[in-house]
């Protein structure tokens with residue numbers, strides 16, 4: 330179904346409040362594919378969001394799930410003390426949980442969600458089989474050709490190839506705990522090229538795409554669609570917080586990959602919390618996520634996670650359907666310029 334989209338634009342799932350039924354519906358209305366983000370939400374809240382979405386649109390939409398990882402054996406008391414000293418509020422308990430993964434899987438199967446995507450790991454082949462039986466298209470986010478080969482083996486129908494430019498969490502299956510991105514970093518075009526050489530599946534490209542020319546670039550590089558996250562953060566339909574919107578609009582901060590907020594590499598705007606903890610943050614997700622949650626909830630832009638892709642400063646606030654229409658117009662223009670350049674008449 331992904332290669333039959335009217336417009337090859339996907340609004341990325343964005344957990345933490347940015348993805349909303351209204352955003353999904355508007356992107357669908359404009360011919361693209363919108364995603365709800367099930368990460369961090371209760372099963373009931375995911376069900377409510379799906380119901381709200383299907384009340385707004387009869388277009389296809391997706392739901393994204395976080396695949397749980399192993400419990401950390403790292404002692405996190407030192408990091409908790411450190412964070413406590415930097416914040417006006419008491420940090421949370423660094424507990425492990427599985428984000429209600431199994432129950433969310435049952436829910437999306439029962440609701441026959443058209444597209445189900447996974448990040449942070451692989452669904453097991455039996456679940457992929459059951460999703461297919463429920464009529465869902467299964468997408469797995471990958472960041473390397475090796476992850477792509479594994480995703481193909483479990484029966485994924487398509488892959489979301491995420492470049493290191495991307496805002497938010499990297500979809501890496503296992504954090505190596507050493508390199509800034511949890512593994513080797515590939516930009517979106519390099520990742521696409523390498524993945525295409527390894528697997529024969531429809532690919533959705535993500536990471537730093539902000540202009541229609543970027544959409545055209547990834548399509549000509551073999552993707553079936555472009556997935557944009559940060560470009561939709563500034564739309565009125567998104568649930569982006571006021572402080573996050575303002576930091577994006579200022580456009581003055583640089584971005585960096587960090588484990589400081591969640592214990593997993595993610596790209597966001599550099600603020601005081603990120604700088605102070607960049608070198609100390611343990612690779613322990615979701616324990617660190619729970620530990621910093623009350624601190625992030627203060628709404629202080631120097632303490633919050635301000636997820637953003639590398640091209641965020643080019644994003645201008647506009648309704649989601651206008652963003653999609655602009656991307657299409659720019660992509661057409663970019664392609665006609667490219668054809669003239671490559672084979673002048």
Ligand SMILES: Cc1cc2nc3c(=O)[nH]c(=O)nc-3n(C[C@H](O)[C@H](O)[C@H](O)COP(=O)(O)O)c2cc1C
Nearest residue numbers: 341343344448495496497536537557558559636638
């Ligand atoms: C605020 C925010 C939250 C995100 N949450 C998720 C998520 O829940 N699941 C997911 O697969 N990707 C998530 N991502 C990553 C996107 O899927 C996508 O890879 C990324 O936004 C692409 O880069 P861009 O932001 O430069 O467009 C998130 C990105 C942002 C900016």
